[in-house]
Amino acid sequence: MTGNTSFKLDNATRALFLDVHTSIAISAIYMVVTAINLIGNGFSMWLLVFRTHPKTPSIIFMINLTLTDIFLGAALPFQIAYQLQGYHWNLGPKMCSIMTLVFYTNMYCSILTMMAIGIDRYLGIVKPMRFKETRVRKPMAVMSCLIMWAVVLIVLSPLMTTDLTFDVQELGITTCFDVLKKDMLPNLYAWAFFLFGMVFVLFLFPFCVTTFCYVSVIRKLARNSKTAQKARAIRLAFIVLLVFTFCFAPSNILLLIHTVLRLFYGKSLYMAYKLSLCFSCLNSCLDPFIYYFASKDFRQKLRRIINLRSLSSMDSMKMEHKESFYSTHNTVGLEAEHR
Structure with missing residues (x-):
């Protein structure tokens, strides 16, 4: 972070920019x-929108999650080009703000949507006697998705109203959201509010709620459920918690530590934070597995498609075998006649 253009990069940030x-x-x-994101989530979107009926609240949440993942998949090529050009951004400040917003919106909308799916499963499995009164309904699910987007966009609003590019004269490059100006926000209180919103409101609180929901579901199913249902619930909980702890937790924790160190102590953990952001994108590859274990209809449709393909391939193999069999016998017959 810096307040003017005549500055020198800290060693950690310079090392990152120069590390090819x-x-x-x-x-x-x-x-x-x-590649995995666009293929997996493109197929999931087709299956969720056109092949899964009715549109239950869980399906609506999954469509919302898939949409954010596809946005991320469309934005990542710009990030790839930016890094391969030596962290030089040449598409202008507006495009930088849009790509940065898409990147972080995916992360936090994914977190909130996973929380919503967890709450929906908790109300349906742990509180079945209150199903009609308390469980999320379709209109409420749509409204919840809109509220999620609104909350995320409000917290991330500084990314939309600030020029996130910066000319690093000593390296001859223009960075995009890699060197932040201190005057991006008016004072330290604004920075504290911004970080609190990102780390605590958009990550820590949803993580606690999601963990509580899935632990409660597992405990409920462990007492009285079929083995298959229990196994699927445990696998779903494992994948969701894996995404939180492996994809989301490192980047958010390092963001908080790095910003505090940079603002008050002049130190940096930027290399580690940049690497953690890379791993945070892996959530978009794991989300289709969440759909598989969370939705019975999605699971059945996917199995049906796979079975149809396997049956068609088996039929073609049988036809080839028959053709080969008849061809062989006809050849033998012709040879016998020739003799």
Whole structure:
């Protein structure tokens, strides 16, 4: 963070900008994530929108989650190009703000949507006697998604109203959200509010709620449920908590620590934070597994499609075998006649 253009980069940030191998490694991970993201979530969106009926609250939440993942997949190629050009952004301040907003909106909308799916499962499994009165209904699910987007956009509003590009004269590059101005926000209180909103409101609180919901579901099913249902619930809880702890927790914790160190002690953890952001994108590759274990209809439709493909391939193999069999016998017959 800096307040003027005549400044010198700290050693950690300079090392990041000059480390070509790290840049290539992060870009390679982003390329793999982009491919898996667009293929997996594109197929999931088609299945959720056109092949899954009725549109239950869980399905609506999954469509919302898939939409944020596809946005991220569309934005990552810009991040890849930016890093491969040596952290030089040449698409202007507006595009930088849009891409940065898309990146962080995906993370926090995903977190809030996973919390919503967890609450919906908690009310349906742990509180079945109150199902009609308390469980999320379709209009409420749509409204919840709109509220999620509104909350995230309000917290991240500084990213929309500030020029996030910065000319690093000593390296001859223009960065995008890698060197922040202190006057991006008016004072330290505004910075504290911004960080509190990102780390505590958009991450820590949803993480606690989601953990409580899935632990309660597992405890309920452990007492009285079928083995298959219990196993699916445990796998779903494991995947969701894995996404939180492996994808979301490192970047949010490091963001808080890095900002405090940078504002008050002149130190930096930027290299570690940049790497953690890379891993946070992996959530978009794991989300289709959440759909599989969370939705019975999604699971059945996917199995049906896979079975149809496997049956068609088996039929083609049988036809080839028959053709080969008849061809062989006809050849033998012709040879016998020739003799």
